[in-house]
Amino acid sequence: MYEGYVRKRTLAAFGLLFLIFLVSLFSLMKGAYPLSSREVFNALLGKGSRAAVYTVWNIRLPRIVAAVLVGASLALSGAVLQGILRNPLATPFTMGVSHGAMFGASLAIILGAGYAESSGRVVVDNPYAIVLFAFMGAMLSTIVIVSLAKLKGLSPQAMILAGVAMSSLFMAMTTLIQYFANELQLAAMVYWSFGDLGRPYWREDLIMLVSFIPTLGYFLAKRWDLNATSIGDEVALSIGVEVDKFRMISAILSAYITAVSVAFVGVIGFIGLIAPHAIRLMFGGDYRFLIPLSTLLGSLILLVADTFARLAFSPMILPVGVVTSFLGAPTFLYLLIKMEGAR
Template identity: 45%
Template sequence: MRGRIIFWLSLVCLLILFVLFGLKHGAVQNTWRNTLSALVMSGEHEDLEYFIWHLRMPKILAALAVGGALSVSGVILQNILNNPLASSFTLGLSQGAAFGAAFSIIILGAGSLMHTGSGLVFGNMGMIAAGAFCGTMLASFVILMFSFVKGMSAQGLILAGVAMSAFFSACTMLLQYFSTDNQLAATVFWTFGDLSKGGWHEALTVLAVMLFGILFSFRFSWDYNAIQWGELHAAGLGVEVRKIRIYSLIITSIMAAFATAFYGVIGFVGLIAPHMVRLMFKHTGHGFLIPASALLGGVFLLGADLLAQIILYPLALPVGVITAFAGVPMFLFLLMKRSIKNAQG
């Protein structure tokens, strides 16, 4: 119990710290005094007030919402597919989104990348987001169809995800091959996960979806605890495993779809946050794992975004690069741990 209190307190402190740094740090540097004065909208620094309230605040909210949504979907997928390496990224949902975005840009002419005074923007961001959303849902629909196949195991679904991932990557490459230089640049740029792509509307939408996802998964947290013991055990405890698996796949797909559609491919958050919590609390149930992963995922993505801005200042890196650099070692570590465990029998 004491460990959990320390965990929550540390996360809240980190959150406050990252939020303050996130508000102060950006393309335009400011003093703490000016930042706080702009934050309370004193009217002294109108430009800074605009940056804070229209660019930095939505970005912070987006980091928390996207990080939370991807982490919760990771927790659920790892449970229902009985595989610690499962996440929306490893199941091919993100690749589905990238294909959808490429389709919108190249085939539907949703607009190429344009240089404006404030940086790079897409011609029709709404259509690209819609394409990415449809791509994610298409990938999850195929995975869902596989889950209906009688006798299809959780491991089989993971392999289906790997196949879908390869298929969508091939489709995206095919589209890129026939695209113009501008379209190609726009497609590649979209796949860089970047939290500055959206504003308040996008951040609030992902937040609402994430909160719904948390509420849903929290409601079924004891079902997830039972499923951990295996399908037969869970069925013996009265859990409708198939139903839970299907509902959960739908909810996680929606969470991943919204997060990816608005902000691009941000990989490995769904692996890092849940496993960090599991490493810290070795025997914990989903009642704690779900909210803890959501907050840790949000704080992690916020920290990663700050790092992405600071590391090569004044150049800001896409946050997806940082999460991938942090996530790949974690992925390999889990893979090794699993192999050692299997070898030990």
């Protein structure tokens, strides 16, 4: 029976990998400049027309890699936070990370970093200034919550409420900044807030990869600790887990990979909510399998959402954050209703 349990989840992982490959291939082929599968494979090998090679390597492939990495990071972060805080609604979005990043980016813009006007369009002049401020804003929320938890002994439930409070504070400060911004600055802030996977290039993808891989390795190594902590502090303490220390490290690492992703692509919500819960419903909450399956499903969901955003109203490209919000809002309401019904 145990072999069947493991085999089912292993097959699911390979199935998700295959779906990611198929969607990636479809995404490489489709767009304003359509390519056949043969042209795509030739372009990947550096052969074929110059236009095809440029389209694949400089436009579509970096975007696909970004979707896979950001989706995996957000899903991993959501799965871990839901376990250590024992709350199905815990995600990077509800912990204030995304709102902190928005505040940081808005602050950078009003200070004159990063954006300029060119031929009536808002263009990125110095993107890394905004990335740095967005990253610091995202991490600030987590540092405040973790510090309060350590100094005041906040419970997991109180940490969630602290995240909601930090989100409200950052939203208020962002609104205040926008009130004093001029038209160009305000347009730049709104533009940045749209989740856009077209911003990262190979360097940014590499930074996200280097941030994600060690974090994934840490949580895979601590999968049994996550299982125990998700059940309860008493159970975790009984098997030797330093619960408070583990919770703090996990919260910081979850916020870190989210902050790196959000700083480069803008606000993309609900992936950290949808992917872990879908895996729990289908395969249970065992973190040995929940972590890898959630990361794969997160990658697949964001890749599908971005492909839809590119093609639905082509040549106009929708912000992928809008698509994920349409998916996530009903899921969030469903979980709230389910939680109330379980009382």
